[in-house]
Amino acid sequence: MELIDVPLIDLHEDISLYYMTASVLNPFPLEPFDMDTRYRHADIPKYRRANTRMVVGAVFPGLPWYSNGRITFKHYPKMDIVLEHLKLYRMLIRSHKELVMVTNYSVLQDLVYANNFKVGIMLGLEGADPIYDVNDLELLYDLGLRVLGLTWNYNNRYAASCKSKVDSGLTREGVKLIEKALELGVAVDLAHASRNTVEEVYYLTKKPIIVSHANARHICNVDRNLGDKTLEIISSSKGVIGITFIEPFVSKSRRASIEDLIKHIMYIKDNYGVDIISIGSDYFGSLNLNIVTGLETIDKINALWKTLLEQGLSKHDIRKIAYENALRALKNWIK
Numbered sequence: 001m002e003l004i005d006v007p008l009i010d011l012h013e014d015i016s017l018y019y020m021t022a023s024v025l026n027p028f029p030l031e032p033f034d035m036d037t038r039y040r041h042a043d044i045p046k047y048r049r050a051n052t053r054m055v056v057g058a059v060f061p062g063l064p065w066y067s068n069g070r071i072t073f074k075h076y077p078k079m080d081i082v083l084e085h086l087k088l089y090r091m092l093i094r095s096h097k098e099l100v101m102v103t104n105y106s107v108l109q110d111l112v113y114a115n116n117f118k119v120g121i122m123l124g125l126e127g128a129d130p131i132y133d134v135n136d137l138e139l140l141y142d143l144g145l146r147v148l149g150l151t152w153n154y155n156n157r158y159a160a161s162c163k164s165k166v167d168s169g170l171t172r173e174g175v176k177l178i179e180k181a182l183e184l185g186v187a188v189d190l191a192h193a194s195r196n197t198v199e200e201v202y203y204l205t206k207k208p209i210i211v212s213h214a215n216a217r218h219i220c221n222v223d224r225n226l227g228d229k230t231l232e233i234i235s236s237s238k239g240v241i242g243i244t245f246i247e248p249f250v251s252k253s254r255r256a257s258i259e260d261l262i263k264h265i266m267y268i269k270d271n272y273g274v275d276i277i278s279i280g281s282d283y284f285g286s287l288n289l290n291i292v293t294g295l296e297t298i299d300k301i302n303a304l305w306k307t308l309l310e311q312g313l314s315k316h317d318i319r320k321i322a323y324e325n326a327l328r329a330l331k332n333w334i335k
């Protein structure tokens with residue numbers, strides 16, 4: 001297979017969740033991150049083969065849970081848990097010379113264009129629920145946080161989520177939190193947010209709207225995917241949608257393949273242009289859901305690039321999807 005060697009930015013991976021839930025929800029063994037662990041979605045050797053240059057390391061506050069006879073997951077949005085995740089990322093980065101924490105745009109840019117391989121990790125909080133007031137965001141910023149997801153699947157005091165029955169958009173506290181994010185240089189991530197939330201954040205900030213991990217509702221009609229109106233806003237804002245590899249967001253009916261995933265990419269490209277497409281795999285965050293067949297681990301990403309070339313995309317289009325679009329969007333938020 002022809003190797004399309006482009007740097008990759010992945011806008012969403014739950015690396016700390018994998019270590020903190022001790023493989024309860026991810027079936028592969030719990031091993032150090034520099035080992036090429038079989039079946040593990042990602043690790044340093046696989047990043048090297050995929051030419052991954054930056055990953056947004058998500059902080060998802062939750063605990064393994066037991067319900068109706070099966071092991072599941074409980075959303076537990078407490079600041080203590082957030083701090084444990086941040087510590088874990090810090091220790092992970094400190095333990096491996098190939099990893100770097102990304103706290104400003106010039107570090108990110110250097111990583112993407114460098115000849116030598118290093119992977120940047122940018123810390124992102126998935127859901128602002130644990131933030132008590134805007135000063136907490138300032139503390140988290142000092143600990144390295146640069147991406148703020150406003151909601152997970154529940155409404156919180158800042159915004160309505162994609163699962164809300166009544167879409168009330170941003171709250172007054174949400175506006176204050178976003179103003180603080182703008183002041184600090186923290187990128188707001190609207191994955192899991194409602195349509196009105198997305199629209200109001202755009203009007204408030206006029207920044208590129210980032211939805212780190214989702215697909216197109218037109219192809220797979222689930223709450224977590226984006227409808228046409230939201231895609232239009234992303235397009236007007238010159239933002240990005242990170243295409244996600246989680247099976248239920250790719251196809252409802254059967255085992256999802258790379259061809260099924262391509263349908264989302266082609267739909268978005270044909271209607272809104274290639275400039276809003278990037279990658280947000282959600283590796284390690286799939287809990288007990290499947291990943292698209294053929295992309296089970298990040299080092300298989302070349303198969304995606306190859307299929308896109310066969311669909312008529314150019315190498316330049318692939319560079320945009322792999323890293324250029326994400327860089328452009330982040331540059332507008334991060335200092």
Ligand SMILES: [Zn+2]
Nearest residue numbers: 126191213285
């Ligand atoms: Zn998520």
